[in-house]
Amino acid sequence: QVQLVESGGGVVQAGGSLRLSCAASGRTFSNYAMAWFRQAPGKERESVAAINRRGSNTDYADSVKGRFTISRDNAKNTVYLHLNSLKPEDTAVYYCAATQRVYGMTRVDNAYDYWGQGTQVTVSS
Secondary structure: OOEEEEEOOEEEEOOOOEEEEEEEEOOOHHHOEEEEEEEOOOOOOEEEEEEOOOOOOEEEOOOOOOOEEEEEEOOOOEEEEEEOOOOHHHOEEEEEEEEOOOOOOOOOHHHOOEEOOOEEEEEEO
16 A cells, blocks of 8 residues: 655735645555645535556546646656645645546545545635
């Protein structure tokens, strides 16, 4: 199995930027499709972005398209989420997730078997 640890969250003003990192350990990182999800207080978890094993294809939720960028560095066993033009409604705990069960990538959360502990992002207005 793979272990995931997120970092990079924090408090930022609206319009600001953050870069989240998710470091993986355990199995071969490049064997896993990866994704980011988020959960705001009182709301259901929602998908944010996904990336395939090679990093050649990505997919985004409409709410973040054009503002967030997912990327990965397989040599560093790390997936990133760059958050730009942040809005108060982006406030949430952000989780990375890994799966070997899909071909390509998916933003469907029940396709993911491994999850990190989450990192808090708070955007003030």
